[in-house]
Amino acid sequence: MLPATSSTASLGSQPPASRLRHWSAWLLCVSFFFMVPMEFSMLEWEKTGEGLWRIQSAEEPGPWVGLQFLLWMLVTFVASLLFIITGSLQGFFYEKCAFRERVEGLELVYYFAWVQFFTWMTLFPYFFISGVWEWLDSIVAFLPHVIMLGVSLVLYRGSWSVLGFNRLGAGRWFFIIGVVVCLYLLVFYFLDSIVTEPVARSFNLELQSWREDDISAGIHQAIKSGWGWFLLQLFIIGVVGPIAEEVVFRGLLMQGLLRRMGVVFSVVLSSLIFALFHVDVAFFAPLFVMGLVMGGLYVWFRTLWAPILFHIVNNSVSVWMEVFRG
Known part of the structure; x- marks a missing residue:
């Protein structure tokens, strides 16, 4: 049986640091999946001469899309800091104990949290040199x-x-x-x-x-x-x-x-x-x-x-x- 940080344990029964780490993992997981509706919001629908809808990526997203993107970046940044700091303090205890026998709910959350963390860390610098x-x-x-x-x-x-x-x-x-x-x-x-x-x-x-x-x-x-x-x-x-x-x-x-x-x-x-x-x-x-x-x-x-x-x-x-x- 896994320790208290297992996906089978309730959040309320865990130490504050564990709960904070779980919540930061959830935020990163949501951030990962939120990229899909965000990308859909960047699409342009244009009516062609034949009466068909042509769908393409917008070259200049509107102000609402820009604000949405900035909020997403801010949330992802804060969640990433909390995720790494709390994980370091605990010696990444959850990652060492889980991910062994079967796919559980909290394991999926942590998986997508790590994917989002590394994606954000590698793609953020790219935003400043894209197109070069x-x-x-x-x-x-x-x-x-x-x-x-x-x-x-x-x-x-x-x-x-x-x-x-x-x-x-x-x-x-x-x-x-x-x-x-x-x-x-x-x-x-x-x-x-x-x-x-x-x-x-x-x-x-x-x-x-x-x-x-x-x-x-x-x-x-x-x-x-x-x-x-x-x-x-x-x-x-x-x-x-x-x-x-x-x-x-x-x-x-x-x-x-x-x-x-x-x-x-x-x-x-x-x-x-x-x-x-x-x-x-x-x-x-x-x-x-x-x-x-x-x-x-x-x-x-x-x-x-x-x-x-x-x-x-x-x-x-x-x-x-x-x-x-x-």
Whole structure:
């Protein structure tokens, strides 16, 4: 049994320093998730000549967005200070005792708190030099994925099976690969015609994604900078990104929901959060379906390697198709 700082202990029964640290972790966790509505508030909706809605990132956010951003920065800064100071005073006791057997509620809070802390610490200096080096802009865009993956591997060190990284035999691997390839081909050939285009027509959305455009620009900029930069971009988009997102949305969020809400609800809710985090209105529906597919793979095979493999194939193929399109 874990000590009093375990996620099973009530906040009221803990020392003041522990309670303060828990509350600062909650603030950082909320700060992490608040980035999603904040990014949505920075989108511009423009009516095209064809009567469709074109959605893109605003170049000059309004005063309300700026105030919202400043308040978010202030709260994140204060919460980060409290989180680190109280953690240092306690010798990061909670991190040493938890993160061993299963995904619990407070463990998720601490995980996202650490992700937000490192994201804020690394991206805050970047705000002052953004736009100086184009190659740096494309790399920094994927830095949160590296942080999400790194924090999960450190917190669950020695017990990665809790995240879903199970050991698989050769036969199991061949079966997973076969299923993943078949599902990917179905998604590749039928997702747009069955989901993406009908939903876009229903809501008068122009099928132009500012997020996909930014990724494409980053890929072409990497190619111009040399094949070394392109291979780095391919590795980040095609490998690091998928692993990090699957750890978060299937290995942590969905696994935590499974214990409390059942298979169907956990798959649907984790897929919904997965789609929202991409902040892409035009492609929200296909992203949601992709989340359902990867959630289904996790439930079916009971290993994180299945959705990770599907995600890697999808992202890597997309990168190479962008290269061949020129």
